[in-house]
Amino acid sequence: RLLLGFLRxxxxxxxxxxxxxxGVWGGTGPVGKAFPIAHTHVxxxxxxxxxxxxxxxxxxxTFSIIKPDATKRNLTGAINAKFEAAGxxxxxxxxxxxxxxxxxxxxxxxxxxxxxxxxxxxxxxxPIVVQVLEGEDAIAKNSEVMGATNPAEADxxxxxxxxxxxxxxxxxxxxxxxxxxAVEIAYFFAGLELVG
Ligand code: ADP
Ligand code: MG
Numbered sequence: 249r250l251l252l253g254f255l256r257x258x259x260x261x262x263x264x265x266x267x268x269x270x271g272v273w274g275g276t277g278p279v280g281k282a283f284p285i286a287h288t289h290v291x292x293x294x295x296x297x298x299x300x301x302x303x304x305x306x307x308x309x310t311f312s313i314i315k316p317d318a319t320k321r322n323l324t325g326a327i328n329a330k331f332e333a334a335g336x337x338x339x340x341x342x343x344x345x346x347x348x349x350x351x352x353x354x355x356x357x358x359x360x361x362x363x364x365x366x367x368x369x370x371x372x373x374x375p376i377v378v379q380v381l382e383g384e385d386a387i388a389k390n391s392e393v394m395g396a397t398n399p400a401e402a403d404x405x406x407x408x409x410x411x412x413x414x415x416x417x418x419x420x421x422x423x424x425x426x427x428x429x430a431v432e433i434a435y436f437f438a439g440l441e442l443v444g
C-alpha cells in the first residue's frame with residue numbers, strides 16, 4: 249500500500265512512465281514469461297528471403313602454389329590462364345623463394361612420408377608463386393583443373409597432364425579442404441593482401 253501510495257501521484261503526473269514500466273514488466277518480467285505468446289517471432293516478409301538459397305553454391309577461397317618446376321619453365325601465365333578459364337579468380341598472388349625449413353612447415357602433414365625430404369628440397373629449389381583463388385566451389389574446381397597428383401593418371405586438359413614432369417615435380421599445389429585452405433592462406437598472406 250505504501251508503494252501504491254507513492255506511485256499513484258507519479259502515475260497521474262507521468263502516465264507514460266507507468267505504461268513504460270508495465271511494458272517492460274510485462275515484456276521481460278513475470279507476465280511476459282507466463283504468456284510467451286506476446287513474443288511470437290515475426291518472420292521477415294518473403295521478399296527478403298533468398299528464393300534460390302538451397303541451390304546456391306558457396307563462393308570459396310583456396311590456396312594454390314605454382315611449383316618450382318613450373319616457374320623455372322616460365323609457365324606461370326599458362327597455368328594462370330587455366331585457372332581463369334575455369335572461372336577461378338586470382339585474388340592474391342606473389343612470387344617468393346622458400347627456405348627448406350619454410351617448405352618443411354608447409355608440408356608438415358607429410359613429414360612421415362618417404363618423399364618428405366625430397367619434396368622440401370624441391371619446393372625450396374627455385375621461386376614459387378603463391379596465390380589465393382576464389383570462385384564457386386573453388387576447392388573442388390581447382391582440384392579438377394589441377395588433375396591427379398601423378399601426371400600419368402591426370403585427365404586430358406588438366407594442368408598436371410599438360411605441364412607436370414613427375415609425381416613429385418607436378419607443377420601445382422591446391423588445398424584439399426576448407427580447413428586446410430584457411431591455414432595455408434594464413435601461412436602466406438595477410439588479410440589485407442586478399443583483394444576479392
Ligand atoms: P596433392 O598435391 O595432389 O595433394 P599429396 O598431398 O599426396 O598430393 O602430396 C603432396 C605433394 O608431395 C605432391 O603434390 C607431390 O609434389 C609430392 N609427392 C606425392 N607423392 C609423391 C611421391 N610418391 N614421390 C615424390 N613426391 C611425391
Ligand atoms: Mg595434398
